[in-house]
Amino acid sequence: MGVIMRARALVVASVFLLALAGCSKAPSQEADANGSVPSFFGSKQAILPAGTVITVRLGESLGSKISHNGQSFHASVAEAVENDGKVIIPEGSAVTGHVMDAVPEGRFKGAGRLRVVLDSVNINGTDYDLQTGSVTRSVQGKGKRTAVMVGGGAGAGALIGGLAGGGKGALIGAALGAGAGTAGAAYTGNKEIVLPAESALSFKLVQDLAVKI
DSSP: OHHHHHHHHHHHHHHHHHHHHHHTSOOOOOOOTTSEEEOGGGOEEEEEOTTOEEEEEESSOEETTTOOTTOEEEEEESSOEEETTEEEEOTTOEEEEEEEEEEEEEEETTEEEEEEEEEEEEETTEEEEOOBOOEEEEEETTTEEEEEEOSSGGGOOEEOEEOTTSSOEEOOOOBOSTTTOBOOOOEEETTEEEEOTTOEEEEEBSSOEEEEO
Protein backbone atom coordinates (compact mmCIF):
# COMPACT_ATOMS: atom_id res chain seq x y z
CA MET A 1 0.00 0.00 0.00
CA GLY A 2 2.84 2.32 0.91
CA VAL A 3 4.53 1.68 -2.45
CA ILE A 4 1.38 2.65 -4.37
CA MET A 5 0.99 5.88 -2.40
CA ARG A 6 4.61 6.80 -2.98
CA ALA A 7 4.21 6.14 -6.71
CA ARG A 8 1.13 8.35 -6.86
CA ALA A 9 2.98 11.10 -4.99
CA LEU A 10 5.82 10.95 -7.53
CA VAL A 11 3.37 11.23 -10.43
CA VAL A 12 1.64 14.25 -8.88
CA ALA A 13 4.98 15.94 -8.20
CA SER A 14 6.12 15.36 -11.78
CA VAL A 15 2.91 16.86 -13.20
CA PHE A 16 3.28 19.89 -10.91
CA LEU A 17 6.88 20.51 -11.99
CA LEU A 18 5.97 20.27 -15.67
CA ALA A 19 3.12 22.76 -15.20
CA LEU A 20 5.41 25.14 -13.32
CA ALA A 21 8.02 24.98 -16.07
CA GLY A 22 5.40 25.80 -18.68
CA CYS A 23 4.17 28.83 -16.72
CA SER A 24 7.66 30.23 -16.26
CA LYS A 25 8.47 30.22 -19.95
CA ALA A 26 9.30 33.77 -21.06
CA PRO A 27 6.88 35.28 -23.59
CA SER A 28 8.00 36.17 -27.08
CA GLN A 29 9.57 39.64 -27.39
CA GLU A 30 8.52 40.14 -30.98
CA ALA A 31 6.57 43.36 -31.55
CA ASP A 32 2.98 43.04 -32.77
CA ALA A 33 1.47 44.92 -35.71
CA ASN A 34 1.02 48.06 -33.55
CA GLY A 35 4.64 48.16 -32.43
CA SER A 36 3.83 46.91 -28.92
CA VAL A 37 6.19 44.44 -27.29
CA PRO A 38 4.86 41.74 -24.89
CA SER A 39 6.54 41.80 -21.48
CA PHE A 40 6.49 39.45 -18.47
CA PHE A 41 3.07 38.11 -17.37
CA GLY A 42 1.53 39.05 -20.72
CA SER A 43 1.49 42.86 -20.31
CA LYS A 44 2.67 44.97 -23.25
CA GLN A 45 5.01 47.86 -23.79
CA ALA A 46 4.78 50.62 -26.37
CA ILE A 47 8.04 52.01 -27.69
CA LEU A 48 8.58 55.71 -28.37
CA PRO A 49 11.68 55.75 -30.59
CA ALA A 50 14.61 58.14 -30.30
CA GLY A 51 13.78 61.32 -32.16
CA THR A 52 10.23 61.54 -30.77
CA VAL A 53 9.40 65.13 -29.76
CA ILE A 54 7.97 65.85 -26.31
CA THR A 55 6.64 69.38 -25.81
CA VAL A 56 6.17 70.53 -22.23
CA ARG A 57 4.86 73.67 -20.55
CA LEU A 58 6.90 75.05 -17.66
CA GLY A 59 5.32 75.16 -14.21
CA GLU A 60 7.70 77.87 -13.04
CA SER A 61 9.97 80.59 -14.41
CA LEU A 62 13.58 79.77 -15.30
CA GLY A 63 16.35 82.20 -16.11
CA SER A 64 20.07 82.74 -16.46
CA LYS A 65 20.05 84.84 -13.27
CA ILE A 66 17.18 83.38 -11.23
CA SER A 67 18.12 79.70 -11.77
CA HIS A 68 21.23 77.75 -10.79
CA ASN A 69 23.08 74.70 -12.09
CA GLY A 70 21.40 71.44 -11.07
CA GLN A 71 18.11 73.10 -10.13
CA SER A 72 15.07 70.88 -10.68
CA PHE A 73 11.94 72.17 -12.36
CA HIS A 74 8.43 70.89 -12.98
CA ALA A 75 6.42 70.99 -16.17
CA SER A 76 3.49 69.24 -17.85
CA VAL A 77 3.11 67.67 -21.28
CA ALA A 78 1.61 70.34 -23.54
CA GLU A 79 0.23 67.93 -26.14
CA ALA A 80 -0.28 64.17 -26.15
CA VAL A 81 2.54 62.08 -27.61
CA GLU A 82 1.31 59.30 -29.89
CA ASN A 83 2.75 56.24 -31.58
CA ASP A 84 0.87 54.57 -34.45
CA GLY A 85 -2.24 56.55 -33.57
CA LYS A 86 -2.24 55.47 -29.91
CA VAL A 87 -1.66 57.99 -27.10
CA ILE A 88 1.42 56.91 -25.14
CA ILE A 89 2.03 60.05 -23.06
CA PRO A 90 -1.27 61.84 -22.28
CA GLU A 91 -1.54 65.62 -22.35
CA GLY A 92 -1.02 67.04 -18.86
CA SER A 93 1.35 64.28 -17.70
CA ALA A 94 3.76 65.58 -15.03
CA VAL A 95 7.36 66.06 -16.13
CA THR A 96 10.55 66.91 -14.22
CA GLY A 97 13.78 68.30 -15.56
CA HIS A 98 16.83 70.20 -14.40
CA VAL A 99 18.96 73.19 -15.30
CA MET A 100 22.25 72.00 -16.74
CA ASP A 101 23.77 75.44 -17.08
CA ALA A 102 22.66 78.87 -15.83
CA VAL A 103 25.14 81.68 -16.38
CA PRO A 104 24.06 85.23 -15.47
CA GLU A 105 25.29 88.41 -17.12
CA GLY A 106 28.94 89.11 -16.55
CA ARG A 107 30.08 85.51 -16.10
CA PHE A 108 31.23 85.11 -19.69
CA LYS A 109 31.77 88.11 -21.99
CA GLY A 110 28.97 90.01 -20.25
CA ALA A 111 26.20 87.76 -21.57
CA GLY A 112 23.83 85.16 -20.14
CA ARG A 113 23.19 81.50 -20.93
CA LEU A 114 20.55 78.95 -19.95
CA ARG A 115 20.54 75.21 -20.72
CA VAL A 116 17.82 72.76 -19.61
CA VAL A 117 16.99 69.06 -20.08
CA LEU A 118 14.17 66.66 -19.13
CA ASP A 119 14.66 63.86 -16.59
CA SER A 120 11.38 61.95 -16.14
CA VAL A 121 7.67 61.77 -16.97
CA ASN A 122 4.79 60.33 -14.95
CA ILE A 123 2.41 58.29 -17.10
CA ASN A 124 -0.73 56.98 -15.41
CA GLY A 125 0.97 56.90 -12.02
CA THR A 126 4.28 55.38 -13.14
CA ASP A 127 7.53 57.37 -13.43
CA TYR A 128 9.72 56.79 -16.48
CA ASP A 129 13.27 58.09 -16.91
CA LEU A 130 13.82 60.25 -19.98
CA GLN A 131 16.96 60.73 -22.04
CA THR A 132 16.51 63.90 -24.10
CA GLY A 133 18.58 66.46 -25.88
CA SER A 134 18.96 69.78 -24.09
CA VAL A 135 17.76 73.25 -25.04
CA THR A 136 20.22 76.12 -24.81
CA ARG A 137 19.38 79.81 -24.90
CA SER A 138 22.15 82.42 -24.90
CA VAL A 139 22.59 86.14 -25.36
CA GLN A 140 25.86 87.62 -26.59
CA GLY A 141 27.08 91.09 -27.36
CA LYS A 142 24.79 94.10 -27.22
CA GLY A 143 21.38 92.53 -27.24
CA LYS A 144 22.21 89.91 -29.85
CA ARG A 145 20.02 86.83 -29.32
CA THR A 146 20.88 83.26 -30.17
CA ALA A 147 19.14 79.97 -29.57
CA VAL A 148 21.38 76.96 -29.90
CA MET A 149 20.53 73.28 -30.22
CA VAL A 150 22.83 70.89 -28.41
CA GLY A 151 23.02 67.13 -28.06
CA GLY A 152 23.72 66.48 -31.72
CA GLY A 153 21.34 65.16 -34.36
CA ALA A 154 18.29 63.59 -32.72
CA GLY A 155 19.39 65.12 -29.42
CA ALA A 156 18.57 68.64 -30.56
CA GLY A 157 15.63 70.37 -28.92
CA ALA A 158 13.43 73.24 -30.04
CA LEU A 159 12.83 76.27 -27.82
CA ILE A 160 9.43 77.96 -27.75
CA GLY A 161 9.08 81.20 -25.81
CA GLY A 162 5.92 82.64 -24.23
CA LEU A 163 4.37 86.07 -24.78
CA ALA A 164 5.34 88.72 -22.23
CA GLY A 165 2.69 89.37 -19.61
CA GLY A 166 0.27 86.82 -21.02
CA GLY A 167 -0.26 83.12 -20.57
CA LYS A 168 -0.15 82.33 -24.26
CA GLY A 169 2.84 80.74 -25.93
CA ALA A 170 4.38 82.04 -29.11
CA LEU A 171 6.77 80.26 -31.42
CA ILE A 172 9.58 82.63 -32.32
CA GLY A 173 12.15 81.03 -34.54
CA ALA A 174 13.32 79.77 -37.90
CA ALA A 175 14.81 76.62 -39.35
CA LEU A 176 18.58 76.39 -39.09
CA GLY A 177 18.97 73.87 -41.88
CA ALA A 178 18.83 70.09 -42.20
CA GLY A 179 19.62 68.34 -38.95
CA ALA A 180 20.03 71.61 -37.03
CA GLY A 181 16.57 71.80 -35.47
CA THR A 182 14.59 74.95 -34.72
CA ALA A 183 15.77 78.10 -32.97
CA GLY A 184 13.57 80.22 -30.75
CA ALA A 185 13.73 83.32 -28.61
CA ALA A 186 12.98 83.97 -24.95
CA TYR A 187 12.74 87.27 -23.11
CA THR A 188 15.99 89.09 -22.62
CA GLY A 189 16.66 92.14 -20.52
CA ASN A 190 20.08 93.52 -19.64
CA LYS A 191 21.53 90.46 -21.35
CA GLU A 192 19.67 88.10 -19.02
CA ILE A 193 17.42 85.24 -20.20
CA VAL A 194 14.00 84.52 -18.70
CA LEU A 195 11.62 81.70 -19.58
CA PRO A 196 8.33 82.57 -17.84
CA ALA A 197 6.00 79.95 -16.34
CA GLU A 198 3.72 78.49 -19.04
CA SER A 199 6.46 78.80 -21.68
CA ALA A 200 6.59 75.75 -23.96
CA LEU A 201 9.78 73.81 -24.57
CA SER A 202 10.20 70.97 -27.06
CA PHE A 203 12.76 68.20 -26.57
CA LYS A 204 13.72 65.15 -28.62
CA LEU A 205 14.33 61.72 -27.12
CA VAL A 206 17.88 60.50 -27.64
CA GLN A 207 16.99 57.02 -26.38
CA ASP A 208 13.93 54.81 -26.93
CA LEU A 209 11.29 55.00 -24.20
CA ALA A 210 9.36 51.83 -23.29
CA VAL A 211 5.97 52.47 -21.69
CA LYS A 212 3.63 49.84 -20.20
CA ILE A 213 0.20 49.81 -21.83
